[in-house]
Amino acid sequence: MTPPVIADLRSDTVTTPTPAMREAMAQAPVGDDVYGEDPTVNALQAEVARLTGHEAGLFMPSGSMTNQVAIALHTRRGEEVICAEGSHIYEWELGMMATFSGVVPRFVPAPLGVPAPDDVRAAIRRSIHQSPTGMISLENTHNKAGGTVIAPEVLHQIRAVATGEGLPLHLDGARVYNAAVALGAELREITGMFDTVSVCLSKGLGAPVGSVLTGSAAAMKQAHRYRKMMGGGMRQAGVLAAAALVALQEGPARLAGDHRRARVLAEALVNAGFSVNLAAVQTNIVYATVPDAAGRAATWAERGVLTNALGPQSVRFVLHHQIDDEALDRAIRVLTA
Structure with a gap:
């Protein structure tokens, strides 16, 4: 018999739609999005573009697809993509x-997920004997580094490198709202300097x-073609976009609580004898x-707490809005028993 789940800490992707999301999904006006005719999708795309400081947006099934469409937009075959070591576009997007x-990645060191602008500049290749650099990609927050944040001043410095070298700059912003909350910044302060941004x-x-x-x-018009090539045309996708619009309204205010609970969990694990780099616990x-x-x-799963073992000695825990203080307390008792 499967035990009841006390807390699912595997990822913040495991949450289920809120009542407001389900109501919006049921009421959403829809059309064929491949033809650009779904009014709810169009509203979502316009809203996310406004929030990020861009002209236009394109809704896709996943962050992996938005990242890969961006790479296709910005590069030509045989080029390199400069990215921080441990970047999601390499580690978890299956080549x-x-x-x-x-194209292939060229990694730069990224202590706590933050590459130094000078290292980004040094990674750029122009020689006829090497694969030329096609684009620069950053990740904020940086998942594999522990949900760490790149501050706006560093982003501006790397933007200056990209501009000086004539290179496009992409942001994998899968958890960029977490970064904004952690920094106490408006979203566009983090996203507005990028040529393209993926917001999950x-x-x-x-x-x-x-x-x-x-x-x-212009870029989103071309991106529409790449989305179609990857099988990302979802037709009457307004039922999904409606829930996403609600998430944009409900979600940001809850993130600070997720961050606080992540710190509580991290300190409890350290007190129980596990090794945690507390400097990396910056978000959720x-x-x-x-x-x-x-x-x-x-x-732990047998006792009702689900986690992600991501290596022989590495376990990841992710906090989200469906883990409240009571659920976290119960989970900590299991994890530290």
């Missing part, structure tokens, strides 16, 4: 940049499905060093 766009709506914000890629109107993600991570995760 798609090579498969679809014919199904992570911290809690929508059931979808991400939006934003950029210039906690990584802990756990001997026999898979075995320990299986034991």
Whole structure:
């Protein structure tokens, strides 16, 4: 018999739609989005573009698709994509940049997920004997580094590098709202300097499905073609966009609570003898060093707490709005027993 779940800490993607989202989904006016005729999708795209400081947006099923469409937009085959070590576009997007766009990554060091502008500049390649640089991609927050944040001043410095070198700059903003809340900044302060931005709506914000890629109107027109090539035309997608619009309204105010609970969890794990880099616990993600991570995760699951073993000795915990203080207290008792 499967035990009742006390807390699902595997990811912030596991949340279910709120009552307001379900109501909006039921009432959403729809049309064929492949033809650009879904009014709810169009409203979502316009709203996310406004919030990020861009001209236009394009709704897609996932953040992996928005990232890969951006890479296709900005590069030519045989080029390199400069990205921070551990970037999602390489680690968890299944080699798609090579498969679809014919490009390869060039990594730069990123302590706590933050690459130094000088290292980004040094990674740029112009030689006829090397693959030329096609674009620069950043991730904010940086998932694998622990949900860490890149401050606006660093982003501006890297923007200056990109501009000086004539290179496009993309942001994987899967959890960019978490970054904005952690920094106490408006979203466009973080996103407005990028040529394209991927905003995931199904992570911290809690929508059931979808991400939006934003950029210039011309870029989004071309992105529509790449989305179609990848099978991302969703037809009457307004039922999903309606939930995402609610997530934009409901979600940001809840993120500070997720961040607070992540810190509580991290400190409880440290007090129980696990190793956690507390400097990396800046938003809603906690990584802990756990001997026999898979075995320990299986034991915790048997006791009702679901986690993600991401390596032989690494377990990830992600806080979200459906883990309240009571659920977290119960989970900590299981995790530290």
